[in-house]
Amino acid sequence: LDEIEALSSIYGDDWCVVDEDEKIYCIKISDCLDQPKWTLCLQVILPPGYPAAEPPIYQLNAPWLRGQDYTELANSLEEIYVQNLGESILYLWVEKIREVLIEKAQSSDPEPDIKKTTEEVDEDDGDDFLLDYQPIQENEIKMLNYMTSESQEDEELPPIHHGNPITDRRSTFQAHLAPVVTTRQVKRVLEKLYENKKTASATHNIYAYRIYCEDKQTFLQDCEDDGETAAGGRLLHLMQILNVQNVLVVVSRWYGGILLGPDRFKHINNCARNVLVE
Numbered sequence: 380l381d382e383i384e385a386l387s388s389i390y391g392d393d394w395c396v397v398d399e400d401e402k403i404y405c406i407k408i409s410d411c412l413d414q415p416k417w418t419l420c421l422q423v424i425l426p427p428g429y430p431a432a433e434p435p436i437y438q439l440n441a442p443w444l445r446g447q448d449y450t451e452l453a454n455s456l457e458e459i460y461v462q463n464l465g466e467s468i469l470y471l472w473v474e475k476i477r478e479v480l481i482e483k484a485q486s487s488d489p490e491p492d493i494k495k496t497t498e499e500v501d502e503d504d505g506d507d508f509l510l511d512y513q514p515i516q517e518n519e520i521k522m523l524n525y526m527t528s529e530s531q532e533d534e535e536l537p538p539i540h541h542g543n544p545i546t547d548r549r550s551t552f553q554a555h556l557a558p559v560v561t562t563r564q565v566k567r568v569l570e571k572l573y574e575n576k577k578t579a580s581a582t583h584n585i586y587a588y589r590i591y592c593e594d595k596q597t598f599l600q601d602c603e604d605d606g607e608t609a610a611g612g613r614l615l616h617l618m619q620i621l622n623v624q625n626v627l628v629v630v631s632r633w634y635g636g637i638l639l640g641p642d643r644f645k646h647i648n649n650c651a652r653n654v655l656v657e
Contacts, residue, residue: 382430382467390473397422403638408473410480417480419444422638423469430467434460437472439606440582440634449606452479536567542654545646549635552643554650559627560590562599568627582634583607585647587615588627598624607632610647617648623655 383404387394390406397403402425409415424436439452459471542554555578557568565588573579587602600618602611614628630647639646 382469386469386473389470397637402426405636406473408476408480410477410484415480415484417441417443417483419476419480421473421476422636424638424640431465435469435472436638436640438634438638439476442580442582445606452476453608455479536571537564539568539571540654540657542650542657545650547642547646548637548639550637550639550643550646551633551635552646552650553631554654555629555631556654557627558625559588560625562590565590565627569629572629578631580633581631583610583632584629585610585614585632586627586629587611587618589615589618589624591624607643607647610644613644613648614651617651618655621652621655626655628655 386404386406387396393407395405395407397405403422404425405420405422407418407420409418419439419441422438422440426433426436429435434457437456439449444452455475456472459475460468463471537557537559539555539557542556544551544553546552555572557564559565559568569586572584578584583605585603585605585607588600590599591597592599600615602615604611610630614630618626618628628651630650632643632647
């Protein structure tokens with residue numbers, strides 16, 4: 380309680396109590412006080428054993444935070460926890476994040492795309508926030524199994540289908556599916572999805588693909604967490620269990636400001652499974 384009161388007084392309006400009973404808090408961190416270029420939201424849940432025996436459960440959220448940037452920052456926070464076992468560490472975490480943002484502001488890194496929306500979505504945004512739901516027709520299922528040679532890599536963009544969205548506690552998940560037989564097609568589909576501003580502004584765009592190489596009788600497969608640790612691997616594992624091939628599945632998540640814990644993985648996989656079954 381002393382730590383929470385101190386942080387509340389230090390950070391003022393940037394400190395937010397999401398759920399006092401569940402000890403869920405959010406803090407907006409920026410590179411400076413005047414006209415910040417780089418901002419990030421840190422959400423934390425303080426478990427019963429914190430700080431003596433358990434670390435905070437946390438999420439880092441910013442439209443620009445991807446891949447290597449996310450991994451390096453997460454590693455820094457975990458290192459601070461290990462170096463200060465049993466002690467209150469939220470202040471150290473916040474200031475470490477601010478230090479990283481200041482470094483980015485002072486470096487040659489391009490500024491984040493200000494056209495991107497924030498992670499938190501207003502409840503009254505309605506269905507126009509999502510891509511149109513497009514049920515997959517039966518004859519299109521056959522396209523998942525067609526094959527082509529490497530010389531045909533530059534063929535037309537495969538059709539992209541958008542699944543039915545799932546919303547839980549203001550976070551929204553939506554799956555997108557496309558038949559693919561080359562990594563070039565995977566790249567083209569991802570590029571096409573990112574042309575849509577709403578998809579590009581998602582907090583995470585997790586994906587996995589499996590392509591069957593008939594000549595070698597092996598699978599070419601890969602996945603991407605996009606900042607949602609382990610989500611890509613779980614998605615690929617689901618596709619392996621369902622034994623699907625020649626398909627790319629992307630699951631977009633728009634974060635709504637409330638931590639979902641393990642439920643987020645359930646929603647990611649349910650979205651993917653639904654669009655695959657359809």
